[in-house]
């Protein structure tokens with residue numbers, strides 16, 4: 001029987017890499033993003049456009065994309081935004097709320113919809129970040145959102161008894177998110193020294209392409225089940241005992 005995966009944020013970056021990876025593994029892929037997943041021509045790819053910052057648009061998009069689907073094997077709640085890198089004291093609440101809407105609350109709406117549908121999902125992976133558990137100057141809105149996402153995974157796990165949930169930090173990936181962080185005109189390294197490490201990693205195997213990162217993630221997804229459902233796992237430390 002053909003396996004199926006639902007991936008949010010699959011128009012670019014890691015989500016696009018995951019889309020290509022799971023198509024190459026013979027999956028039916030269902031994707032959601034604002035721009036749409038272009039450049040891959042196959043009937044196995046099903047795509048809907050949706051702005052996850054508009055809460056009222058999410059359920060209609062899910063109905064249109066997944067309304068006729070009776071079973072999903074795997075879900076990646078991957079769509080995410082970084083927000084501006086700036087001091088937390090200078091970050092307007094509206095900016096934090098915008099990041100939270102996309103990185104957290106959109107996922108709550110999706111998790112509730114999937115739960116009601118009883119699609120027999122085996123695994124749900126919420127794409128988190130090392131920033132969820134480690135604070136760096138300037139990353140306030142993003143860190144808050146990913147820390148809350150980790151808690152969302154813990155909170156939903158017991159209410160999804162037949163599905164394994166995991167908040168997963170994918171490690172550094174060379175995507176548009178890094179374009180912003182690694183641009184000296186956009187982020188001042190003297191003020192926000194943590195970006196220095198990212199700039200040094202770019203172009204090395206410490207920051208793989210989205211395709212390479214997706215390949216590695218797809219390999220470790222089954223091993224996430226070694227950890228209790230609801231856990232936060234960092235792919236870079238996955239060999240450590242759970």
Ligand SMILES: NC(=O)c1ccc[n+]([C@@H]2O[C@H](COP(=O)([O-])OP(=O)(O)OC[C@H]3O[C@@H](n4cnc5c(N)ncnc54)[C@H](OP(=O)(O)O)[C@@H]3O)[C@@H](O)[C@H]2O)c1
Pocket residue numbers: 008009010011012013014015016032033034035036050051052053078079080081102127128129130169170171172173174175176177178
């Ligand atoms: N890159 C890294 O080093 C890194 C490290 C740790 C964690 N992560 C996490 O990995 C995930 C993917 O990030 P990435 O690096 O691949 O970023 P990216 O290249 O910027 O891609 C983000 C994806 O999210 C979608 N998205 C953003 N806002 C959206 C909205 N309002 N509605 C619908 N879709 C939206 C984008 O699609 P549209 O623009 O078409 O809407 C795009 O497909 C994120 O959750 C990120 O926090 C990344």
